[in-house]
Amino acid sequence: MHAALELTNLAKSYRKHQAVQDLNLAVQKGELFGFLGPNGAGKTTTIKMLTGLLEPTNGSAEISGIDIWQHPLKAKEKLAYVPDQPNLYPKLTGWDYLEFVASVFQLQKDWFQERANELLASFNLTEQANDLIESYSHGMKQKIALCGALIHEPDVLFMDEPTVGLDPKSARTLKNLLQQLCASGMTVFLSTHILEIAEEMCDRVGIIYEGEVIALGTMDELRGGDDADKSLEDIFLELTGGEDQQAIISEMTNHGDAT
Numbered sequence: 113m114h115a116a117l118e119l120t121n122l123a124k125s126y127r128k129h130q131a132v133q134d135l136n137l138a139v140q141k142g143e144l145f146g147f148l149g150p151n152g153a154g155k156t157t158t159i160k161m162l163t164g165l166l167e168p169t170n171g172s173a174e175i176s177g178i179d180i181w182q183h184p185l186k187a188k189e190k191l192a193y194v195p196d197q198p199n200l201y202p203k204l205t206g207w208d209y210l211e212f213v214a215s216v217f218q219l220q221k222d223w224f225q226e227r228a229n230e231l232l233a234s235f236n237l238t239e240q241a242n243d244l245i246e247s248y249s250h251g252m253k254q255k256i257a258l259c260g261a262l263i264h265e266p267d268v269l270f271m272d273e274p275t276v277g278l279d280p281k282s283a284r285t286l287k288n289l290l291q292q293l294c295a296s297g298m299t300v301f302l303s304t305h306i307l308e309i310a311e312e313m314c315d316r317v318g319i320i321y322e323g324e325v326i327a328l329g330t331m332d333e334l335r336g337g338d339d340a341d342k343s344l345e346d347i348f349l350e351l352t353g354g355e356d357q358q359a360i361i362s363e364m365t366n367h368g369d370a371t
C-alpha cells in the first residue's frame with residue numbers, strides 16, 4: 113500500500129539559494145497534515161513542487177504511488193491545489209467555474225451536476241451559484257475554489273494558508289469540513305505560519321525552518337510526552353532557538369494577516 117504522499121530527498125534551489133533541502137516525508141491516506149513554518153521557510157516552494165507547478169532541483173515526490181514529474185497528468189488527476197489567492201475568473205458564475213473545472217477533467221455531465229450540487233450545498237453556496245464570482249466575498253471565493261478543487265474527488269488536497277482572510281466562523285467550518293473529508297479517506301496537506309491552526313486542525317505536523325523539516329510528529333510526540341502543557345509555540349522556539357524569536361512569535365500569532 114502506497115502512502116498518499118511521499119517525498120524523497122525533495123529539494124529546490126533558486127540560483128544559489130537553497131529554498132528547500134532534502135525533504136523526506138510520508139503522509140498516509142486520511143491524514144490531515146500541517147506544514148508549519150515562518151515566512152520564507154519554504155512551504156509554498158514545497159507545495160508547488162508537490163503539485164507539479166515547480167520542478168524540483170533534486171529528489172522526487174509521489175501521489176498515491178505516482179511520480180509527479182514522471183507522470184504529471186496521471187498525478188494531477190489525483191491531486192488538487194487551493195493556493196492562498198485562488199485564481200478565479202471574476203466574470204464567471206460559481207456554477208460556470210465548476211463546469212469549466214469539470215470540462216478540464218473531462219467529467220461526465222450527469223455525474224458532475226450531482227457532485228457540484230452536493231458540494232455547493234455543503235458549502236452553503238447553492239443560492240449564489242448563479243452569481244458572478246466578482247460579487248463573492250473572500251470567504252465565498254475560497255469556498256468556490258475549494259468546490260472546484262474537490263469536484264474530481266482528489267486523493268490529496270493541498271492548501272496554502274487556508275485560513276488567511278477567513279472570519280473565525282468560516283475558519284471553523286473549514287476545519288470541520290477538512291476533518292470530514294479526511295475521515296472519508298482523502299488526505300489534506302496544508303501549509304500555515306499560524307501555530308494555532310496547525311495545533312487545532314492537524315493530526316500530524318511537520319515544522320519547516322530554512323528549508324528543512326526540523327520536527328515531525330503528532331502534537332503529543334512533539335511535546336515529548338513528559339510536559340503536557342507545552343504548546344507547539346514553545347516547541348517551535350526550542351527547536352529554532354534563533355535570535356529572531358520575538359519576530360517569529362508575533363508573525364505566527366498574527367491571525368488573519370495575509371503574508
Ligand SMILES: Nc1ncnc2c1ncn2[C@@H]1O[C@H](COP(=O)(O)OP(=O)(O)OP(=O)(O)O)[C@@H](O)[C@H]1O
Nearest residue numbers: 126131149150151152153154155156157158305371
Ligand atoms: N521565485 C523565486 N526566486 C527566488 N527565490 C525565491 C522564489 N520563490 C521563493 N524564493 C525564496 O525561497 C525561500 C522560500 O520561499 P517560500 O515562498 O517557499 O516560503 P514560505 O514558507 O511559503 O513563506 P511564506 O509563509 O512567506 O509564504 C525564501 O527565502 C524565498 O525568498
